[in-house]
Structure formats: structure tokens, C-alpha cells
Amino acid sequence: MASANRWLKPEVYPLFASVGVAVGICAMQLVRNITTNPEVRVTKENRAAGVLNNFEEGEKYAEHGLRKFVRNRQPQIMPSVNNFFSDPK
Template sequence: MASSTMSRWLRPEVYPLFAAVGTAVGICAMQLARNIYTNPDVRVTKENRAAGVLDNFSEGERYAEHGLRKFLRNRAPEIMPSVNKFFSDPN
């Protein structure tokens, strides 16, 4: 029974599926960790939860304007700029 299960799921055709699911799980775990550790609205410890609602706008701004957003802010929304320029330039 175990060998038939292993031969069914450990084929080379299944590796892209494992990679896609692993990438999705990794992105979800990264976002969960980011929210738990850096989100100003999430309070895990009892002392922080007792503080109630805080008006911490600067901390919220720091959370919302993270490094990736700052990096991408002044860039064109293109995935492959060289290909786009090749097909869109009339030269």
C-alpha cells in the first residue's frame, strides 16, 4: 500500500504541483508572520491587549508603507519592460 502511494505521488510530473503549493504556503506563512509581528492592530500578549484602542498613526503608517511598496512606488507597472518596449516602440 505504501509503495503504491509513493509511486503515485513522487513522479516527476507532480514536482511542479509541489513547487506551486509550496510557494503558496510560503507566501501565506510570510504574510501571517508579518501580521503577527509588525501589524499595530494585532496584539498577541495580554499586556498589549489591555491597552485598548490606540491612536498610533505613525506606527500604522510605518506598517502600511513597507520597503517593497516604497521600492515599487516610482516604477512602471511592467513585468518585462524590454519586451513591452520592443513591441510598443515604432522604431
């Protein structure tokens, strides 16, 4: 029981949270690849189909909603702060 008190201190809660978020992101990407990637075939019937040239399905997978959302935006996290410090007045 003494070892549980060693690990469950308030100082390690942010570490547990960050590791939990990282594991969640990895799990989300794994599920996304297994369920929607056109090159991944889980069932035996789909694997027997061989190589498919289904470009529309591949384009739909590659151009997901997040990529469409950020396509025409500036590649900056806080553009107003960056412009304030970098652009001369």
C-alpha cells in the same frame, strides 16, 4: 507502498514546489501580520490598552520596503519588450 509510488512521480514535483511556495508566502504574511501589524495584539496586556491612535507605527507598517522600492517604477514586468512591440518607430 503502492500509493507512495503513485504520488512521487517526477511529473508532480512542480506541483509540490508551487504549493510549497504558496504556503511559504502565506506563512510569511501571517508572521509579518502577527509580529509587526500595529492593530494585532497577541498578549493580554496589549489587548487591554484599547484603541491606540499611533499613526506613525501604522504608517511604518503600511510603507514597507517593497512598496517604497516599486513606488516610482513603471507598472510593467518587462518594459523594454513592451515598448519594442507597442511604440511605433
